[in-house]
Amino acid sequence: MDTQEFIQIRKFIVKLGKMLHKYGTPAFRLEAFLTEVAHYLGVHASFVSTPTSLTVVIWSDRHEDEYTHVARLQPGELDMNALSLTDDLASQLLAGSLTLKQADARLDEIDVMPSPYGKFITGCAFSLATGAFAMLMGASWSEIFWSGMLGLITYFWSLWAQHSKRVNLMLEPVTSFVVGIMACAISRYLDPGINIPLIVLSSVIILVPGLALTMGLSELSSRNLVSGTARIMDAIMQLFKLYFGAFLGVATGFSLFGENQYLPAESLPYWATWLSVFLLCLALVAVFRTRLKHIPWAIASAFVAYGTTVWASEFMQQNLGTFVGAFALGVFANSFTRLTNQPSTIVGMHGLIVLVPGSKTYIGLNSFISGQDLVQADHIGQDVFLIFMSLVAGLIFANVVMPTKKAL
Known part of the structure; x- marks a missing residue:
């Protein structure tokens, strides 16, 4: 894995984690899901989620590249529409029907999506x-x-x-x-x-x-x-x-x-x-x-x-x-x-x-x-x-x- 690919992967994982946190996902579910995504993308990762923060540590097989991200976040609110769409996106990524670049762009669309009910x-x-x-x-x-x-x-x-x-x-x-x-x-x-x-x-x-x-x-x-x-x-x-x-x-x-x-x-x-x-x-x-x-x-x-x-x-x-x-x-x-x-x-x-x-x-x-x-x-x-x-x-x-x- 080259450095550019590693950067793209860790940016996507961090963005995905912040969005799931925003939608009120419990810590044990968020950490397990991000670990599953990181494993599929070919990197090792460790996550610590709290209601007001998210810590992400990602590294490659031989530790050629390592990355640590700590974010101070506001407690999330339940948004089942965004959670469902994000899960659909992750499923398509894991199934190989979406590229990482396409998935990243779709995350941005979901993030600004208003409530479907007005x-x-x-x-x-x-x-x-x-x-x-x-x-x-x-x-x-x-x-x-x-x-x-x-x-x-x-x-x-x-x-x-x-x-x-x-x-x-x-x-x-x-x-x-x-x-x-x-x-x-x-x-x-x-x-x-x-x-x-x-x-x-x-x-x-x-x-x-x-x-x-x-x-x-x-x-x-x-x-x-x-x-x-x-x-x-x-x-x-x-x-x-x-x-x-x-x-x-x-x-x-x-x-x-x-x-x-x-x-x-x-x-x-x-x-x-x-x-x-x-x-x-x-x-x-x-x-x-x-x-x-x-x-x-x-x-x-x-x-x-x-x-x-x-x-x-x-x-x-x-x-x-x-x-x-x-x-x-x-x-x-x-x-x-x-x-x-x-x-x-x-x-x-x-x-x-x-x-x-x-x-x-x-x-x-x-x-x-x-x-x-x-x-x-x-x-x-x-x-x-x-x-x-x-x-x-x-x-x-x-x-x-x-x-x-x-x-x-």
Whole structure:
């Protein structure tokens, strides 16, 4: 291998690694995938990925050429469309149907590709997701409506954060602060008796880092200790910022508009729970930028995960039911990989978001600090811990029973 070829290879690998990091790929999957690509391209390589950095070391057979690259990166966000296209590109490269130069040019095209759903549909998806979550939590019809409307506030702040570093730094607390004040105003002038804390939680649920906590625990279980620890600590800080903003916003709202007297409404019918799972997953299609051809798989993964959990919970504790649900989800996602030759993450995340106890983590924090419960729940802290462990264990067992064919 001459020096010019080595330079071309290492530039491509570094660019590929940065893009996969940008799309929210977990450390153990990113490192395994890059190692596979480097081996095919005829170089030796070692990778260390964390939520905020990527270290790449590449060398030739006899160490004639060596290269080390360390990059400081921002934590990635899930982009299933770009992840799928990047995986297609890598598969074509490994199959020999694309040259390295063509693959490198295609990476540049994918990197600047906008969301396939546009800002309007994504905004509607934010509103639908927050309303569907309120429905899943057993809120009344009016509370579901207000959660959906305030979910648009979360979307507007998220859009602003993409163009302003200052807003991005304070996204979580300022969003929950504004939502808290507006929920109090709605209770004072438009709809007295609503459950303000539940509406605030539902309105910012997309920012609650339950999925990040689960990914961090998965990284720890795979011995990616630095990345897993960093991801968990980052998620905890996001949770603290969200709760503080909501606490301050509600307190300010009560000072401005007077305190709210919560009046419990009539419970929703049982079918509303299943409808909420469908609507939540449908909204996540746009939020996660899932490709059109993967939408049926994504929605099916949510029903597999939730339905299996509900069924298993009839015969065992709910926490163990989550283990069965995560196991079924893992098998389904890995089956998707075998059938379509696409990363299991593309559909697995949709099912996982239904199971992760991000909301319970927030509720437990609220109970610990204020002594008040958003919903009726006993031993919330123990439940959160056991559910997280059940999720990780279920996915590990699924990978043993139905091994995935792809590193991603």
